[in-house]
Amino acid sequence: MENSRPSSKRFLDIVSDLRTIIKEEGAVIGDKLPSERVLADRLQVGRSTIREALRSLELLGLIETRRGEGTFLADYKKHQLVEILSTFIMQHPQSLKYVDDTRRIHERAAIESISNDVERRALPVWGSFLAKLKGTEPIVREELLQEIVVISGNRLSLKIWFLLKQYSRVPFHEVMKEEEKEIAANLLNEMMNGNSRLAVMRYTDWLDIVNGERRGEHEC
Numbered sequence: 001m002e003n004s005r006p007s008s009k010r011f012l013d014i015v016s017d018l019r020t021i022i023k024e025e026g027a028v029i030g031d032k033l034p035s036e037r038v039l040a041d042r043l044q045v046g047r048s049t050i051r052e053a054l055r056s057l058e059l060l061g062l063i064e065t066r067r068g069e070g071t072f073l074a075d076y077k078k079h080q081l082v083e084i085l086s087t088f089i090m091q092h093p094q095s096l097k098y099v100d101d102t103r104r105i106h107e108r109a110a111i112e113s114i115s116n117d118v119e120r121r122a123l124p125v126w127g128s129f130l131a132k133l134k135g136t137e138p139i140v141r142e143e144l145l146q147e148i149v150v151i152s153g154n155r156l157s158l159k160i161w162f163l164l165k166q167y168s169r170v171p172f173h174e175v176m177k178e179e180e181k182e183i184a185a186n187l188l189n190e191m192m193n194g195n196s197r198l199a200v201m202r203y204t205d206w207l208d209i210v211n212g213e214r215r216g217e218h219e220c
Contacts, residue, residue, distance in 0.1 A: 142165065
């Protein structure tokens with residue numbers, strides 16, 4: 001049975017705790033890390049939370065998973081962007097606004113790129129998303145944004161966006177509300193029609209709702 005607070009720690013907290021454990025263990029590049037179960041017990045979070053953090057770190061190249069063997073520490077010095085960003089945020093908490101602003105730059109660029117590309121904006125995946133948005137099936141916010149950034153085709157932007165998303169204050173893991181679904185559907189329609197300016201405007205409307213929700217939580 002998993003621990004009772006699987007979502008109480010944000011990604012940044014998990015990363016910081018994992019780094020502390022690695023330091024305490026005296027691990028060096030190539031050393032095996034503790035199992036998900038052990039890490040979950042030590043950090044008092046659910047295994048699903050640990051799994052997601054490890055998956056994120058693996059995508060960024062900080063660790064590597066070997067099937068049947070476990071998870072091993074990779075050479076983080078080859079990934080200076082991660083070190084720079086994490087240090088920047090840890091030393092300057094107020095700079096999280098810059099993280100959000102930079103993430104949004106990548107999201108807007110991806111929307112514009114797809115809107116201006118006849119083949120990408122005509123992909124059937126957008127029709128599938130529209131059907132989901134009009135139905136009753138729940139959609140997590142980051143599902144749509146991640147698909148947009150992936151299909152934009154810029155792999156470097158994807159890696160940067162993924163990292164920024166993990167540090168972001170926006171609750172991407174939440175399910176879209178009905179008013180968001182309508183705006184997201186309008187975003188997709190404008191993007192599919194090649195209207196990049198209007199698509200970006202709908203994206204801004206959507207994020208304004210999400211950011212307003214976050215501000216409301218902080219005021220409670």
